[in-house]
Amino acid sequence: MTNFHTPLSIDFFEKPTLNLAQSLLGCLLVKETPESICSGYIVETEAYMGPEDRAAHSFGNRRTKRTEIMFGRSGLVYTYQMHTHTLVNVTSGGVDKPEAILIRAVEPVEGIERMQQRRSLQDVKKLTNGPGKLTKALGITMQDYGSSYTKPPIYITSGIIPEHISIGPRIGIGNSGEAKDYPWRFWITGNSYVSK
Numbered sequence: 001m002t003n004f005h006t007p008l009s010i011d012f013f014e015k016p017t018l019n020l021a022q023s024l025l026g027c028l029l030v031k032e033t034p035e036s037i038c039s040g041y042i043v044e045t046e047a048y049m050g051p052e053d054r055a056a057h058s059f060g061n062r063r064t065k066r067t068e069i070m071f072g073r074s075g076l077v078y079t080y081q082m083h084t085h086t087l088v089n090v091t092s093g094g095v096d097k098p099e100a101i102l103i104r105a106v107e108p109v110e111g112i113e114r115m116q117q118r119r120s121l122q123d124v125k126k127l128t129n130g131p132g133k134l135t136k137a138l139g140i141t142m143q144d145y146g147s148s149y150t151k152p153p154i155y156i157t158s159g160i161i162p163e164h165i166s167i168g169p170r171i172g173i174g175n176s177g178e179a180k181d182y183p184w185r186f187w188i189t190g191n192s193y194v195s196k
Contacts, residue, residue, distance in 0.1 A: 040106030085132025
């Protein structure tokens, strides 16, 4: 299988977090494994704004083994476990500004059969329409923690330009006080792969 993808350069990731969360929409998230290349257009993201954001892992500048990568440069892979799922984020904000963007949903592009095998599911619409589903489908694991999105095996390339972007509150953070209402979730309007 030939690979024509050129990863985005590091300066793409060096925008303010809320801008980057929208710029990522339509980009192609690619994961190479020995058996396949799987990819999908990013169709939904959520921004986490670091120390002042009660919903962020780095709220109050909390620095742990898990959040350490958030204090690094922008454009790194921040994976973490939530229940039994791995979730994948893009670090943002720059060094010592521990912000991150959760990739919530992608639209499958390459390696769909492989994704169906990994998820034991045929329905393409449901393969990657949630943050724990897309990592399983693409083969993203905790081993990817700390990698750079600018080179294989996990990287982001340019893709499609969304016609319209919708904005609303983030999902599943009900216990985070006023932060639960911040309009920091972004998705490609009308895309049928957005999480429900």
